Amino acid sequence: MTRARHQPGDGPTRERLFRIIxxxxxxxxxxxxxxxxxAILISVAVVMLTTVDEFNATYGGAFRGIEWFFTIxxxxxxxxxxxxxxxxxxxxxxxxxxxxxxxxxxxxxxLILTGTAPMLVIRVLRILRLFRVMHMDRYVGEAxxxxxxxxxxxxxILIFIYAVLTLVVIFGTLMHYIEGEDGAFTSIPQSxxxxxxxxxxxxxxxxxxxxxxxxxxxxxxxxxxxGIIAVPMGIYFSEFTQASKRRKQGRACPSCKLKxxxxxxxxxxxxGAHLDGEDGK
Numbered sequence: 001m002t003r004a005r006h007q008p009g010d011g012p013t014r015e016r017l018f019r020i021i022x023x024x025x026x027x028x029x030x031x032x033x034x035x036x037x038x039a040i041l042i043s044v045a046v047v048m049l050t051t052v053d054e055f056n057a058t059y060g061g062a063f064r065g066i067e068w069f070f071t072i073x074x075x076x077x078x079x080x081x082x083x084x085x086x087x088x089x090x091x092x093x094x095x096x097x098x099x100x101x102x103x104x105x106x107x108x109x110x111l112i113l114t115g116t117a118p119m120l121v122i123r124v125l126r127i128l129r130l131f132r133v134m135h136m137d138r139y140v141g142e143a144x145x146x147x148x149x150x151x152x153x154x155x156x157i158l159i160f161i162y163a164v165l166t167l168v169v170i171f172g173t174l175m176h177y178i179e180g181e182d183g184a185f186t187s188i189p190q191s192x193x194x195x196x197x198x199x200x201x202x203x204x205x206x207x208x209x210x211x212x213x214x215x216x217x218x219x220x221x222x223x224x225x226x227g228i229i230a231v232p233m234g235i236y237f238s239e240f241t242q243a244s245k246r247r248k249q250g251r252a253c254p255s256c257k258l259k260x261x262x263x264x265x266x267x268x269x270x271x272g273a274h275l276d277g278e279d280g281k
Contacts, residue, residue, distance in 0.1 A: 007086045017084040021077075036077070037127060043070040044124050071107040074123075078104060099125045146240070153239040160231055164199065167228075171195040171221055178214045185209075199225045 008018035023029045043066075049055045050063045078100045082088045091097045103123040150157075172192030179185040184207040185194065194207040198221045209218050255273035267274055 008084060014084045017080060021081055021084060039070060039073065040123050040126050044121055047121055067107060071104050075104050149236060149239040153235050156235045157232060164228060168192050168195045168199065171217065175209065175214060175217060178217060179209055179211060183210055195221060198222060199228065201225045
């Protein structure tokens with residue numbers, strides 16, 4: 001996820017709105033962001049409560065009124081965001097632009113379709129703006145490293161998943177024939193379900209072996225499960241360490257070309273130039 005770099009549109013009104021809506025370095029901007037986050041939290045809580053039959057039966061009308069209030073409020077906010085930026089298409093296609101739009105669409109779609117209300121919980125993604133409010137947006141680079149690691153290590157993870165699925169098929173088939181159809185292992189898919197639950201050390205207990213041979217195989221699967229859990233974590237952290245080193249070694253100052261800056265660094269430690277090549281104010 002990258003930081004969206006939007007610019008205010010022409011005119012004092014659009015520039016003033018831009019500072020309030022998109023920036024938190026002023027009192028008005030900070031108050032706007034805090035109020036927005038509170039509204040998002042309340043809205044998400046209301047959506048969750050509507051799925052509880054007891055609350056919905058008693059307060060259903062109030063919940064619908066509150067939901068429409070926040071939907072209209074967020075719609076006005078979305079329109080104002082489009083109004084005060086210079087490149088509306090860029091904002092509309094940005095991560096937050098898409099999330100802002102999806103946070104209001106389900107209510108309007110509910111007028112012609114049913115079952116869209118729970119989709120409103122996507123509004124919780126808007127809380128990511130808290131990074132900017134708390135001046136933590138410079139740490140978004142760490143999230144980029146995590147995403148890079150997932151992309152780089154997908155082949156290793158895919159091979160690991162294939163190995164796990166192979167074990168599940170083998171152990172599931174074995175348990176089906178050991179326990180027999182008279183027990184809980186009535187079919188190979190049912191036995192595979194048990195193997196997945198046991199191999200991942202979840203252990204629901206709804207399906208359990210009864211024979212000594214079945215219990216012995218189950219013990220082997222449990223021990224194997226503890227070893228398997230460490231494999232994807234090892235792959236991920238190994239790639240994460242290498243990606244962090246590459247990011248740190250590869251980030252050079254555009255002015256003096258000095259390398260080795262931390263991922264959250266803003267200015268060069270040697271010449272003071274902005275590492276993103278901006279004026280850096």
